[in-house]
Amino acid sequence: MKRLLSGNEAVARGAWEANILVAAGYPGTPSTEILENFGPMPGIYAEWCPNEKVALDVAVGAAYAGVRSMAVMKHVGLNVASDTFFYAAITGVESGLVIVVADDPGMHSSQGEQDTRRYCKFARVPCLEPADSQEAKDMVAAALELSEQFETPVLLRMATRISHSYSSVELGPERTLEPRPEKPTYEVNTGRYVMVPANARRRHPIMEERLQQIADWANGWSGNRVEMGDTSLGIITAGAAYQYAREVFPNASFLKLGMVYPLPARQIAEFAAQVERLIVVEELDPVLEEEIKLQGIACEGKSIFPLVGELSVETVRESAIRAGLLPASARPQQVALQMPALPPRPPVLCPGCPHRGVFVTLRKLKVVVNGDIGCYTLGSLAPLTSLHTCGCMGASIGVAHGVNKAGIQQKNVAVIGDSTFFHSGIPALLNVAYNGSSTITIILDNRTTAMTGHQQHPGTGYTLQMQPAKQVELEPVVRALGIEHVYTVDPYDLERLEVVLREAMDRDEPSVVIARRECALLPSVRKQYTPLRIDANKCIACGSCRRVGCPAIHKSEEVYAKTGRPKSEIDPLLCTGCEICAQICPVNAILFRSQLDAQPEEKA
Amino acid sequence: MTRNDLTTNFLLTGVGGQGTLLAADVVGLVGIQLNLDVKKSEVHGMAQRGGSVVSHVRWGERVDSPLIAAGEVDYLIAFEQLEALRYASLVRPGGIVLVNDYRIAPVSVSSGNDVYPDPAAEEQAYGDSLQRFLVPAIEIAQRMGQARVNNIVMLGALSHFLPAPVEVWLEVISGRVPERTIALNRDAFAAGRAYMQK
Numbered sequence A: 001m002k003r004l005l006s007g008n009e010a011v012a013r014g015a016w017e018a019n020i021l022v023a024a025g026y027p028g029t030p031s032t033e034i035l036e037n038f039g040p041m042p043g044i045y046a047e048w049c050p051n052e053k054v055a056l057d058v059a060v061g062a063a064y065a066g067v068r069s070m071a072v073m074k075h076v077g078l079n080v081a082s083d084t085f086f087y088a089a090i091t092g093v094e095s096g097l098v099i100v101v102a103d104d105p106g107m108h109s110s111q112g113e114q115d116t117r118r119y120c121k122f123a124r125v126p127c128l129e130p131a132d133s134q135e136a137k138d139m140v141a142a143a144l145e146l147s148e149q150f151e152t153p154v155l156l157r158m159a160t161r162i163s164h165s166y167s168s169v170e171l172g173p174e175r176t177l178e179p180r181p182e183k184p185t186y187e188v189n190t191g192r193y194v195m196v197p198a199n200a201r202r203r204h205p206i207m208e209e210r211l212q213q214i215a216d217w218a219n220g221w222s223g224n225r226v227e228m229g230d231t232s233l234g235i236i237t238a239g240a241a242y243q244y245a246r247e248v249f250p251n252a253s254f255l256k257l258g259m260v261y262p263l264p265a266r267q268i269a270e271f272a273a274q275v276e277r278l279i280v281v282e283e284l285d286p287v288l289e290e291e292i293k294l295q296g297i298a299c300e301g302k303s304i305f306p307l308v309g310e311l312s313v314e315t316v317r318e319s320a321i322r323a324g325l326l327p328a329s330a331r332p333q334q335v336a337l338q339m340p341a342l343p344p345r346p347p348v349l350c351p352g353c354p355h356r357g358v359f360v361t362l363r364k365l366k367v368v369v370n371g372d373i374g375c376y377t378l379g380s381l382a383p384l385t386s387l388h389t390c391g392c393m394g395a396s397i398g399v400a401h402g403v404n405k406a407g408i409q410q411k412n413v414a415v416i417g418d419s420t421f422f423h424s425g426i427p428a429l430l431n432v433a434y435n436g437s438s439t440i441t442i443i444l445d446n447r448t449t450a451m452t453g454h455q456q457h458p459g460t461g462y463t464l465q466m467q468p469a470k471q472v473e474l475e476p477v478v479r480a481l482g483i484e485h486v487y488t489v490d491p492y493d494l495e496r497l498e499v500v501l502r503e504a505m506d507r508d509e510p511s512v513v514i515a516r517r518e519c520a521l522l523p524s525v526r527k528q529y530t531p532l533r534i535d536a537n538k539c540i541a542c543g544s545c546r547r548v549g550c551p552a553i554h555k556s557e558e559v560y561a562k563t564g565r566p567k568s569e570i571d572p573l574l575c576t577g578c579e580i581c582a583q584i585c586p587v588n589a590i591l592f593r594s595q596l597d598a599q600p601e602e603k604a
Numbered sequence B: 001m002t003r004n005d006l007t008t009n010f011l012l013t014g015v016g017g018q019g020t021l022l023a024a025d026v027v028g029l030v031g032i033q034l035n036l037d038v039k040k041s042e043v044h045g046m047a048q049r050g051g052s053v054v055s056h057v058r059w060g061e062r063v064d065s066p067l068i069a070a071g072e073v074d075y076l077i078a079f080e081q082l083e084a085l086r087y088a089s090l091v092r093p094g095g096i097v098l099v100n101d102y103r104i105a106p107v108s109v110s111s112g113n114d115v116y117p118d119p120a121a122e123e124q125a126y127g128d129s130l131q132r133f134l135v136p137a138i139e140i141a142q143r144m145g146q147a148r149v150n151n152i153v154m155l156g157a158l159s160h161f162l163p164a165p166v167e168v169w170l171e172v173i174s175g176r177v178p179e180r181t182i183a184l185n186r187d188a189f190a191a192g193r194a195y196m197q198k
Helices: A007-017 A032-038 A052-064 A075-080 A082-091 A117-123 A133-150 A197-218 A239-248 A265-274 A287-294 A313-322 A355-365 A375-380 A395-406 A418-435 A474-480 A494-505 A580-584 A593-598 B020-033 B081-088 B119-126 B137-143 B147-159 B166-176 B179-197
Strands: A002-006 A022-025 A045-048 A069-074 A097-103 A154-159 A165-170 A225-227 A230-238 A252-257 A259-261 A277-281 A368-370 A412-417 A440-445 A485-489 A511-516 A553-560 A565-570 B008-015 B037-042 B052-060 B073-078 B091-100 B131-135
Touching: A002 A007, A002 A133, A002 B020, A007 A032, A007 A097, A007 A133, A007 A154, A007 A165, A022 A032, A022 A052, A032 A045, A052 A069, A052 A075, A052 A082, A052 A097, A069 A075, A075 A082, A075 A097, A082 A117, A082 A197, A097 A133, A117 A154, A117 A259, A117 A287, A133 A154, A133 A165, A133 A197, A154 A239, A230 A239, A230 A265, A230 A287, A239 A252, A239 A277, A239 A313, A252 A265, A259 A287, A277 A287, A355 A375, A355 A412, A355 A440, A355 A494, A355 A511, A355 A580, A368 A395, A375 A412, A395 A412, A395 A418, A395 A440, A412 A418, A418 A440, A418 A474, A440 A474, A440 A494, A474 A485, A474 A511, A485 A494, A494 A511, A494 A580, B008 B020, B008 B081, B020 B037, B020 B052, B020 B147, B020 B166, B052 B081, B073 B081, B073 B147, B081 B091, B081 B119, B091 B147, B131 B147, B131 B179, B137 B147, B137 B179, B147 B166, B147 B179, B166 B179
Parallel strands: A022 A045, A022 A069, A069 A097, A097 A154, A230 A252, A230 A277, A368 A412, A412 A440, A440 A511, A485 A511, B008 B073, B073 B091, B091 B131
Antiparallel strands: A002 A165, A165 B037, A225 A252, A553 A565, B008 B052, B037 B052
């Protein structure tokens, strides 16, 4: 039976068919849906962890204890988990361990486009890379077999275009394994699993030798395949790049790699000998190209194709035309349109977003804002422009503390989401308390991991499978870390928010402001939407409401006679009724919900 | 040259939250029902937060790239007028552009820094090189009592141009929307199709 599955769905299905028992991860685009898909699957235990390092430790533990396991994260998540990644490569594993890492070429939703294949060479971990959903599913089983045969973790490298593209998949047989009822004895193996120097010194040569064996084995692996065509051009490629190259060069010869580290040297040499011109088409870094050149084989790669950004049929084709590999006539005919200037439409904080109240207030208070990773990073965009630094998960609090210690004129705050605070904000806040700075940490507690699509976390009270769980409350955690001044406010209440922030700013000691209000996209909140309305007779066209940056507010065709400027209007299809604009309006022209209720016949 | 002539390429564009991804799902599944090779691609995450959303769907005997190259889009289905303009140059000469008669001002426009293209400029942009159809999908959907199904109205309009039987579309849609809204969505599809056939 053929099914249309995304790469992420296919990985989850592959894990299920291949009898994986334990899976763990932290949400991160484009990897999130893999773990989400385990939710309803019988027989797999899957969990959201506070961060990727914890998740990888969990998967390693399960593999040490003799079951097949999987850890899932986005590329920058592996930075967080890298300490574990390296020790797991040295100890190796008993049962299959697959680490799924999704890269984001083009940075659709990331702060960088680092190439995870580099990590594999660094840590001596073999790396498989699928080119469509079928391969994504099948490579989970292949990775597990490889992992068990050579007692090593195996990395499955996904990319946005593989994770979020759908293609047809022939499903395999259903899983055969049930959770272990017999509870086997844990086999102690101190020499292997305790990485004190004496043991690590013994393990290092084993790891190097293992890599050589895998490279040799890869020469005969069916996942590395030759598709011979016209021998005037030979192309070595992998992943999404293979699909673009296939489309641009339908008649060329291909060596399509399924294992991108280590490389099958013999197979590459044989292929190279059969073609006249050898090129490498790969996304991001010249990882394959460098390895092939180290082998002493001449090839062209990044001298033709871009190193930066995501590849596409166009970029591969244009690069090939420039390099003389294709005639200019290979370009499809395109229409020439007389296009007016098009305003960009970057992502914005949604209508009703509780973060908006915080950013509107921070803008007013003119403080320096150290941001973090989440929807609230969008507070940096016009017209809010009230987020001034953002580097990676958990960075906000440490950076704010550093700015504070450096001594500046303005007040300086950190903003961090609830999920991000649990992820890596806790040690940083502990540092603020311990080393004492007057840093104000604002925890934007929208009760979910919003950016990646509403995943559960330690503060939501539910597990990945939506079972009730211990709900960790922020206030006691923050107090236990040593913070004495803790405020909880509703970010829809602008007046109270400002009073609290001003009070915190007057202190010489650290404080935490928890701005608590559910994400406006949660289904329970959607049910309560009540679109507001602007009384056009009262509107003085000052534009204050439009400067809160809400997509539901736009210019009206009606003009205010005194100034000739356009009045404002609210789109009832978009407005949630959060009332932030109504609190900002200087002439009370925006009706509050209570006022709408009083005039139901005029309700929009 | 590089393109299999049996391939049909659909580009669906809109603003995050409009139901663009659901519509693309339906187009992809219809292709599967027709026993074609199908690839579909979209971007999630940050782009979904009220930003410009684009989904590629390709039907064919064999489809390689999950993305459609510029100049190879056969059908552009846009759920918002500015998002139609943004991608119109990717459509092949003579290709079909279905535009929802609906505008959402980007925040840069409502805050006064940018200008939304006026209807005359829009008209001029398409010229004679593309076949553009403006579909009042919001109005049609609102008449049925639920503006949100405007995406399905648009699919009904699209179906007019394709050989796939109506029953296949309806079966796929019914399997893809909440059960209590099946009848509404079927009606929305029929209304969109009827509008195009007038």
